[in-house]
Amino acid sequence: MSSTLQLDQILNNCERHWSASAAKLYRIARTSVEKESDGVHVTDHTGKSFIDCACSYGVFIVGHRNPCVRESVQAQLADMAWTPPGRTNPVREALSERLRHIVPGEWEDIRYFVSGAEAIEQTMRYVLKVQKHRRGIVVMTHSYHGKTLAAMSILGQQQHHRSYGTSTKEVTYVPYGDFAALQRAVGDGVCAVYVEPILGGAHLEVPPVGYMANIRALCDSTGTLLIADEIQTGFGRCGKWFAIEYDQIVPDIMVLSKGLTGGYTSFACALYSSRLSQLYPLESIEPDNRSMGGHPTACASALAAIDYIQQNGLIEKARVNGGILRNGLHRLAQRFPEIIEDVPGVGMMTGLRLRGAVYEALMSMELSKRGVHAGNSMNEKASNPVLRFYPPLNIAPEAILHVLDMTEQALDAIASRPKISVKAFSLVVRNMYQIPNRFLGFKRGTANA
Incomplete structure (x- = not known):
């Protein structure tokens, strides 16, 4: 069974037996399903690895399967x-x-x-x-x-x-x-x-x-x-x-x-x-x-x-490495003020406050393409949602720098989109739970982005 067919089947079961809204989010964002985890990484059903900066909003504080x-x-x-x-x-x-x-x-x-x-x-x-x-x-x-x-x-x-x-x-x-x-x-x-x-x-x-x-x-x-x-x-x-x-x-x-x-x-x-x-x-x-x-x-x-x-001195590491992460995010906020409003938080509890839910959805998608998971707002309604970066406290500085590089690439990709494209996608984000699955572009046999 191909990975796309497998994901389609997983999401069909998710929609029927667990959460139709979660299945909808997976389909719109073209998101894969996590299968394995270790340290700061999670691996999806296709074998692709991601640095986990979502961590279930702070659960995996000492890394996965420590x-x-x-x-x-x-x-x-x-x-x-x-x-x-x-x-x-x-x-x-x-x-x-x-x-x-x-x-x-x-x-x-x-x-x-x-x-x-x-x-x-x-x-x-x-x-x-x-x-x-x-x-x-x-x-x-x-x-x-x-x-x-x-x-x-x-x-x-x-x-x-x-x-x-x-x-x-x-x-x-x-x-x-x-x-x-x-x-x-x-x-x-x-x-x-x-x-x-x-x-x-x-x-x-x-x-x-x-x-x-x-x-x-x-x-x-x-x-x-x-x-x-x-x-x-x-x-x-x-x-x-x-x-x-x-x-x-x-x-x-x-x-x-x-x-x-x-x-x-x-x-x-x-x-x-x-x-x-x-x-x-x-x-x-x-x-x-x-x-x-x-x-x-x-x-x-x-x-x-x-x-x-x-x-392992993780409290001090949260301060030091959190400073690396937050300084990097502040630098990106200065470069992309049309997308990022500010960088709230302290230590390893931080993120990007974005200028609209459409940018949060786009950032989640672009980061996922580049092997990074961040915590999105899901069903919390916020006009300027914070895409959260809550990595494990034992994440290495090199991994943080990689996350910042991937975040910059994701922002570059979004900034280069035509404004009409962003506006059209914002309509999808606002009305995503009402859109029938057949219109989401997720079909059997298609590649999973």
Whole structure:
């Protein structure tokens, strides 16, 4: 079976059984399907290799199939793979101690989950129970805290609320980075403020200096609980272990996921400050709520990933190599101002803010032709989306320079397109989910670009 026929069959199955919109994106962008991965590379079903600068938006922080993590996981599988809810295990307790050591502040209760959204939902139940006299929650516009049903009610991408009916009058949205607006929304006090210390997603944004410190002071003065969502920013992605370190603050609750296990299993946790746990012990609030998240295999992979980050100096590498990456992207932004608006981010959490969704789609396609994957916004609606570059923290400087060369070639290719061609493609991008597959140019027997 030819690779094109194979891809056609894969996408037909994807459309029928998983996601019709994902299959549509594959067809429009002429994107191949990943089959294997190793280090900073992924390989598609045809055998073509790509440098992965998408990394599932930060999951593969120590690279794909990191051998140190793999060895730890295999050893744990040989001993014990899983324990039922309500049972602890030595690996979980070791991970809890490690997290209490590396996360700034003093932490007591730690609860483990399968996904970040599940962790967010548990924190929502908790804060609403312990702040019974308050129901208001303040979140930031364009923030991302998961898409399970309850988590979606505090999702800053409000277009999704219309699809699922999860809007609530108890949630107030304020522009990210606008502390004055936050002050007005909190007033004399609300139940909780949820915030990403660095805004992720297609709206990637670093807040003004002192933003998190001001939020901490506001929450302290009004009796409001502060929940920091470090799902994307944690474990060195932003050039420090955690983004709260930039303003040297400690939230009441912190949520971690993505880079936690280096990509070996879906895993998340919520940490509760000692102060909060002493006032409202988690066990007394939710004594019977147990998740499948803290099983030994996930905990072993998390311990190994943390060890690898520490032993290989990946936090410092994120700062140094992130500087190489960001300087290169800034140089390209100066050369192509008609395509690139700016280069937001810090450390290895960066990208190109592009002047329209059409440029994001074109950049994704051109980079893919040149063997580079970057993180696009998919169904996050942004007028100026950020095409994200979140490579593994152990990527070599030579690989970063290659990515920058390929990015420059991709921008050259787009800049040389006739304006009428770009305008026509923008119509396709805006209406892609309504276009029948037979009009997308993906046919059996045709070459896959």
